[in-house]
Amino acid sequence: MTLNEPVSELDLASLLAGIEHPAILLSMDYEVLASNRRYQQNFGEIAEGERCYRVSHGYDRPCDQAGESCPLAACKQSKDKERVLHIHNTPRGREHIDVEMLPLKDASGELLYFIEVLKPVKIASAEIHRERMVGRSPAFNRLVELINLVAPHDTSVLLLGESGSGKELAANAIHEASGRADHNFVTVECAGLTETLFESELFGHVKGAFTGATNNKPGLLEDAHGGTLFLDEIGDVPLGMQVKLLRLLETGSFRAVGSTQLKRADFRLVCATHKDLPAMVTAGEFREDLYYRLNTFPITLPPLRERPDDIALIARSLLQKLSPEGKYHLTDSAIKRLQAEHFPGNSRELRNVMERAIIFARSNVIDAQVLEHCLEPQRQATVNTVEENWVDLPTQERDYLQRLLAHCGGDKAKAAEIAGISVRSLYRKLEGSADTQD
Known part of the structure; x- marks a missing residue:
């Protein structure tokens, strides 16, 4: 944002009221000059003369001098908007916060102030939690940052990592942070399913489609309509079924087994595997075209060690x-x-x-x-x-x-x-x- 005329700090502080998230106004030397009502409700009042690094982290120096990334220092260097994931001290304990730093310049392009917008991240916890992913380490914070970055988009995500590293929790976090959170999160366990069973589970079947099909049965795709479809252990999908899965992703349509009726599919796809898919492609065990269709946004989960x-x-x-x-x-x-x-x-x-x-x-x-x-x-x-x-x-x-x-x-x-x-x-x-x- 560029200021064409001199503006008082009081006028600048009024800009914060129009921001829908907690926000503070900062000087060039990290002093907190003002905060909006949403900040005060979420984090409390700030004493006069306080510095942002002391309020958020308890540090006695800027974040980049204490071993962390500092969005304000980065903003000074780039003179453009910067974004970073931090863990802040809050009245509720330590929380993951998506921090966005916006520079305010004069007409000549000189930096004057900064607006820091703070968006609490609800998909992970920096404290003890029974259901969410938990962690504070740099490797974990990078994972949360990537999830938070991709979640608002409908981009397909491929979760990679060793067995037990939390891929299903990460998939659910993507769903919860997305615009589809009000709809179903549907998991398909791909391991051990034959091609016929996989197709029936995913697409559903009609009465008489095969021996034992005594009733119409909707597939999991219909349960996932409007929501997220999570294919766990995608590397175990049979080759024959991979063709049908690719067609589903490219056309957005499918047919129940034994039916001629074409149905539209509306879902966000998240896949996971502990296998080396590129090696499987080379060995002819996984379709190359499907691999590139799934690998739009890969995220590797760090092992516990x-x-x-x-x-x-x-x-x-x-x-x-x-x-x-x-x-x-x-x-x-x-x-x-x-x-x-x-x-x-x-x-x-x-x-x-x-x-x-x-x-x-x-x-x-x-x-x-x-x-x-x-x-x-x-x-x-x-x-x-x-x-x-x-x-x-x-x-x-x-x-x-x-x-x-x-x-x-x-x-x-x-x-x-x-x-x-x-x-x-x-x-x-x-x-x-x-x-x-x-």
Whole structure:
């Protein structure tokens, strides 16, 4: 914005009232000169003479001097609008904020002031949360920034990353931040589906289309109308079905199995896979044209080992989800122990560890000693050298499985899933045949 005539700070402050988001007026040296009502409602009043970096972060110097990106410093350099995702201190705790910095110049192009617009990001949490993605690390913030950037558009998104890294949570976050949030978010699990079953699930079928089709059945595409369709593990879609999926994306239309009636499709597509799709294209296992149709906006989710600073927050969020009454306390020694783990199963594996920890904990405190019972034996980095009343391994294993089964209310399938064994093996081990292998 360019000012042709001298304007008082009071007049500039009045500009903030017309901004629909929380906003503040800043001087060249980071002083907060004014704030609008929306800012005051969301973040509170600002004392006279305060600097933005002290109010938002508690820093004693500008963000770029404290190891973070500074939109005001970037704005000074570019003399244009800048945008960045930050974590701000708020009355509700630490929150992800989409910060937009707008420069105000005089008629000659010299910078005079800045307007900082702050848009709270609701799809992720920088505090303990049972449902949302949680994190504060640079890798996580970059992920949230990309999701927040693409969500308002109808662009197809391809989520890449290791198993258990949170791709479905990210897909749901894209949906919740989009203009389609009031409609359905529909998940299609592509793994293990045959071509015929996949087509019927996605497109639906009419009565008599095949043996067993005794009624008309609408497909998941109709459930997703106006909303978001999430194809999980897209790399497992059969080659024959890939052709039909490509046609759907290019024409926006489909037919139910056994029907001649053409239907229009209206959905936003998000796909996910842990597989190397370019390698599959080279091997002839995935269509190249479909790959490029899906790969419009790729987002790679960082594995847990690249987010060690987030492990405490994720673990505590998982504990609160597993035990809603929130009675378990994770000690500093437990956090350090978890941060030393590689976690090839990522957040899904960490969840299993937390559920085991609840079972093994003799009180509401989960420390490093409790975790030694919960982590995979072949990956344990420490050995407990304290003298104990040692018993043989089968007895220890049987004791663990009995406590696990009690925790699961006698549900053997759930207990076997947590223990990482088959139900058949669970029976054998409980009966004492621990020497029998799966």
